[in-house]
Amino acid sequence: MAETSAPYPLDEPGLWVERVGDKVFQDGGPALFLDRDGTINVDTGYPSDPEQVVLRDAILPVIQAANRAGWPVVIVTNQSGIARGYFGWDVFAAVNGRVLTLLREKGCFVDMVLACAYHEAGKGGFGVGDHPMRKPNPGMLLKAAEMLGTDLGGSVMIGDKDADTEAGRRAGLSRLFLAREASVAAEQAAAVEIQAISGI
Template sequence: MAMRPAIFLDKDGTVLADVPYNTRPERMCFAPGAAVGLALLATTGLPLVVISNQPGVALARFSIDELQGVHKRLEEMFAEAGARLAAFYFCPHHPDGVHPDYARVCDCRKPAPGLLHAAAGAMSIDLASSWFIGDILDDVEAGRRAGCRTVLLDNGNETEWRGGPWRWPDRMEKNMEGAGRWIVHCLAGGDRRGSPAHATGAPA
């Protein structure tokens, strides 16, 4: 199979409003601008892949089986927005967890890039021509370590602004709508890297 780009998306705070440790489908709702952003990204024809840390499994807040309902509702919500969810990858680990099967350091918990590499291998994704959209700098670092271009949503969810060589996004936007418009612009032949100083609050 030929390699192709993809668009990776963080889940909570990016696609969905951030409701901590939620696995109830009826409580899942789009973050501001996310439905329009997904519709814009759908026009690219690229696979849309959700990459999410789910430490609630390791912390015994919910079971790994409960994430099946989250996956199904995500698929429905993407369809409602006129898009298609190609895959949902999640990390159930946390080094301070209490569940013996998941309480460990791993290579899939963001900011590590393991989930992106797993998706790339399974779906023949060219990471160097792909994008990662997230709402905190751990998303940016995971994307950049995997070789992707990155968009940080400057929506107030990043509070520490801990900098570093992997934690500078290619672009900053207020929400998924802005990110979607920028990526569509880039894929149509615009500036492929963009300006990391586009929004306020850029990391040092």
């Protein structure tokens, strides 16, 4: 049964919205949006054990470039495992906390995390088809941009699925990169793009 109560930062039962840290960003600046599983960490299929979290090294220079440029780094992740009843928000919190800790140990810092647990095959209130917050819909990106004052048109999105880049496209982004397990080309291109935009 999925956990839906406090102290988790839930805007609604199936939507996690967490501001990490208190860094202030300039209004109208770009952001780096990242999918999580398969983009930041190796996707093991509904990750539920913090001890099994392994980062993808290819993404680290991209996050570091965004950090140096003063861009907010935002995770936007679909979490249908919660909708399906495989685990609850407590497990998500533990796994995501481990992801953030491992990133910090590598000098990579995330400023916001959004997670959508809604899915058409979900149980109870999580069983919502085509929820506006679930990628490929752009809801999570739009919400983050509203909260951070982000210029979506100048932002970058990286994910490992077509739904990730489609969410970026629907949100008005044009700098979209599809990460592949066997290649680092997308990550390298994204890092170069961030550096070029920021002049770093």
